[in-house]
Amino acid sequence: MNLFVIGIGLIGGSMAKDIKRLRPEVAIYGIDTSPAHLKEAMALGIIDNKSTYSDLPKADMVIVTIPVDVLVAELPKILDAVKDDAVVIDAGSTKSLLCKTVEDHPKRRNFLACHPIAGTEYSGPSAAIEGLFQGKTNIICEVEKTAFKLQERALEFFQQLGMRIRYMNPEAHDRHIAYVSHLSHISSFMLGKTVIDKERNERDIFDMAGSGFESTVRLAKSSPAMWTPIFKQNKQNVVETLEEYIQNLEEFKRMLIADEYGAIYDEMNNTNKIREILKGIIPLIKQ
Amino acid sequence: MNLFVIGIGLIGGSMAKDIKRLRPEVAIYGIDTSPAHLKEAMALGIIDNKSTYSDLPKADMVIVTIPVDVLVAELPKILDAVKDDAVVIDAGSTKSLLCKTVEDHPKRRNFLACHPIAGTEYSGPSAAIEGLFQGKTNIICEVEKTAFKLQERALEFFQQLGMRIRYMNPEAHDRHIAYVSHLSHISSFMLGKTVIDKERNERDIFDMAGSGFESTVRLAKSSPAMWTPIFKQNKQNVVETLEEYIQNLEEFKRMLIADEYGAIYDEMNNTNKIREILKGIIPLIKQ
Numbered sequence: 001m002n003l004f005v006i007g008i009g010l011i012g013g014s015m016a017k018d019i020k021r022l023r024p025e026v027a028i029y030g031i032d033t034s035p036a037h038l039k040e041a042m043a044l045g046i047i048d049n050k051s052t053y054s055d056l057p058k059a060d061m062v063i064v065t066i067p068v069d070v071l072v073a074e075l076p077k078i079l080d081a082v083k084d085d086a087v088v089i090d091a092g093s094t095k096s097l098l099c100k101t102v103e104d105h106p107k108r109r110n111f112l113a114c115h116p117i118a119g120t121e122y123s124g125p126s127a128a129i130e131g132l133f134q135g136k137t138n139i140i141c142e143v144e145k146t147a148f149k150l151q152e153r154a155l156e157f158f159q160q161l162g163m164r165i166r167y168m169n170p171e172a173h174d175r176h177i178a179y180v181s182h183l184s185h186i187s188s189f190m191l192g193k194t195v196i197d198k199e200r201n202e203r204d205i206f207d208m209a210g211s212g213f214e215s216t217v218r219l220a221k222s223s224p225a226m227w228t229p230i231f232k233q234n235k236q237n238v239v240e241t242l243e244e245y246i247q248n249l250e251e252f253k254r255m256l257i258a259d260e261y262g263a264i265y266d267e268m269n270n271t272n273k274i275r276e277i278l279k280g281i282i283p284l285i286k287q
Numbered sequence: 288m289n290l291f292v293i294g295i296g297l298i299g300g301s302m303a304k305d306i307k308r309l310r311p312e313v314a315i316y317g318i319d320t321s322p323a324h325l326k327e328a329m330a331l332g333i334i335d336n337k338s339t340y341s342d343l344p345k346a347d348m349v350i351v352t353i354p355v356d357v358l359v360a361e362l363p364k365i366l367d368a369v370k371d372d373a374v375v376i377d378a379g380s381t382k383s384l385l386c387k388t389v390e391d392h393p394k395r396r397n398f399l400a401c402h403p404i405a406g407t408e409y410s411g412p413s414a415a416i417e418g419l420f421q422g423k424t425n426i427i428c429e430v431e432k433t434a435f436k437l438q439e440r441a442l443e444f445f446q447q448l449g450m451r452i453r454y455m456n457p458e459a460h461d462r463h464i465a466y467v468s469h470l471s472h473i474s475s476f477m478l479g480k481t482v483i484d485k486e487r488n489e490r491d492i493f494d495m496a497g498s499g500f501e502s503t504v505r506l507a508k509s510s511p512a513m514w515t516p517i518f519k520q521n522k523q524n525v526v527e528t529l530e531e532y533i534q535n536l537e538e539f540k541r542m543l544i545a546d547e548y549g550a551i552y553d554e555m556n557n558t559n560k561i562r563e564i565l566k567g568i569i570p571l572i573k574q
Contacts, residue, residue, distance in 0.1 A: 117495055117496075117497040118497060118498075119497070119498075119499070120498075121499075136497070137494055137495060137497075139495065166491070166494055166495075168491075173495075176491070176492045176495050177495055179481070179482045179485050179486075179492060180482060180492060180493065180495050180496040180497075180500045181495070181496075181497065181499055181500060183478065183481065183482075184478065184499050184500050184502075184503040184504075185499065186536070186539060187474050187478050187503060187536075188503055189539075189554070189555055189558050190532060190535040190536050190539055191470065191471065191474050191532065192558045192561040193535050193554065193557070193558045194466070194470065194528065194531050194532045194535050195466045195467060195470075196557075196558065196560065196561065196564070197531070197535075198466050198528075198531070199466075204453070204463070205463045205466060205467060206467065206564050207424055207453055208404055208424060208426065208453075208460075208463050208464055208467050208468070209404075209467040209468075209564075210404040210405060210406070210423070210424075210467075210468065211405075211406075211407075212406070212408075212468055212471050212472065212505075212506050213467045213468060213471050214565055215471075215502050215503070215505050215506065216471040216474060216475055216502070216503055216505075216506060217471075217561055217565070218499075218502045218503075218565075219499050219502065219503060220555075220558050220559070220561045221559060221561060221562045221565070222555075224551075224552045224553075224555035224556045224559065225552075227555060228548050228551055228552045228555070229548075231543060231548075231551060232546075232548050235543055235544075235546075238543060239540060239543055239544060241481065241485075242536060242539070242540045242543075243540070244481050244484070244485070245477060245478065245481045245536065246533055246536050246537060246540070248477040248480050248481050248484075249473070249474075249477050249529060249532065249533050249536070250533060252473055252476075252477060252529070253526055253529045253530070253533070256518060256522055256525060256526055256529075257522075257526060259519075259522075261515050261516075261518075261519050264511075264515055264518060265511045265512075265515045266511075267476070267480065268476055268507075268509075268511035268514060268515070269511045270480070270483075271476050271479040271480045271483065271507050272507070272508060272509075272511065273483065274479040274483065274504055274507045274508060275508045277483070277493050277496075278501055278504070278505075278508070
């Protein structure tokens with residue numbers, strides 16, 4: 001099998017690493033706009049060959065792991081280039097615009113819209129790690145629009161990576177992911193900004209930072225090139241989650257100013273149920 | 288040496304565990320309003336004896352690790368009870384009100400105001416772990432108000448736990464810690480609340496949560512009994528940090544609504560410098 005990975009970073013690189021280990025007979029071709037990343041991926045043994053779109057007709061499977069704005073522009077061209085029985089899989093964090101963009105493409109049946117919920121705050125080929133997808137959730141959208149035998153090939157691939165599958169429509173995906181992923185990133189970025197702005201005038205402040213701060217601002221290390229187009233494509237949902245989040249912060253501030261400590265206690269106590277919820281997801285994350 | 292720990296939870300229990308290992312000759316007495324916690328601490332071997340305030344005159348060192356509202360009420364009584372050459376150390380997350388409360392106490396020189404920046408989101412004796420303080424920062428306030436030989440005894444103790452010391456006045460402590468700790472907790476609690484509220488009508492949402500969400504809401508597992516009085520005592524600083532944080536979130540929302548993606552990119556790119564800042568603190572946290 002010829003596997004093409006377009007965008008050799010954390011996600012594509014980690015998938016390639018797993019497949020190389022599990023199915024050594026697979027030939028892995030890498031395509032990337034960055035010659036440095038391609039060179040690095042070769043040096044790290046993540047890919048077997050540097051490649052270009054002109055080789056795409058050789059592909060049996062294409063994994064497209066590039067920022068979502070580039071993905072929307074490139075996916076139609078990739079579908080144009082592949083042969084009739086190739087399956088093209090993406091890993092974008094937004095699904096509505098992408099699915100809409102290719103809905104009338106003559107090779108729509110060659111495409112499977114996916115979002116593997118996995119990653120770290122790092123990027124590039126050197127961030128690729130083995131076993132990243134083990135036990136993680138992969139959201140698949142509009143599965144019925146993909147050719148049956150190509151669905152099968154993709155699902156076998158995800159099974160080899162150890163992923164569990166959830167099916168969802170693109171609109172529900174984008175609405176839900178705004179809460180559990182996009183909002184977390186904004187809250188973390190703005191927390192980092194608030195403290196950095198303060199630190200300009202108050203040195204030593206970071207001497208006092210502990211593991212709690214580190215945990216809540218970890219996502220503020222994420223790549224702006226990846227996240228700006230995600231927020232743009234999911235603007236409506238993200239604005240809605242931000243409004244609800246700001247409203248909750250405003251209400252907390254109001255209670256504090258009004259000395260309503262009983263209500264503050266109750267609010268935190270109710271939110272403690274996140275413990276039980278996280279107990280359900282941590283085993284999946286830590287696997 | 289007789290060491291008394293008042294409040295056998297995560298912090299006091301972890302200190303006792305380290306001292307038991309490092310200085311087996313020290314006799315450790317536990318005082319707690321919860322008979323269940325005392326029994327658990329005995330069963331776990333964290334303390335050698337269950338005790339009460341009536342035994343306090345035997346103490347050479349007293350560690351007071353109780354919620355900050357109880358601390359303000361109890362510290363004067365504890366100082367009343369100890370002998371003249373005993374040192375009393377606290378570990379409260381706020382320092383101004385406490386220092387003010389005991390400023391005219393006849394045994395003020397027996398007290399050393401401390402805030403070890405260490406912990407997890409768990410509480411109670413079973414949460415106590417060895418080595419929790421290794422490499423962590425301990426903020427000491429108003430050191431000049433403590434008797435010199437008692438400072439020495441306390442510093443030797445902190446050195447044995449592996450802590451690095453920073454000296455600060457109580458007002459600066461409370462102002463800075465609002466940014467790097469108290470705000471992180473509120474942002475996390477309100478993020479948890481926003482998603483839980485949404486999830487009431489939308490099942491399956493947590494199926495989509497990954498390690499990013501887990502990291503940003505981890506602190507929402509924290510104890511309301513511990514955190515409510517912290518927010519109360521540090522109200523003014525916390526309200527100020529909340530206002531700056533909300534303002535940054537509002538500005539992010541405004542940029543998103545106005546399609547100012549270049550500015551959004553720049554904002555995240557600037558905040559990425561948190562990477563370098565965290566590089567400085569993570570080795571301390573992870574040690």
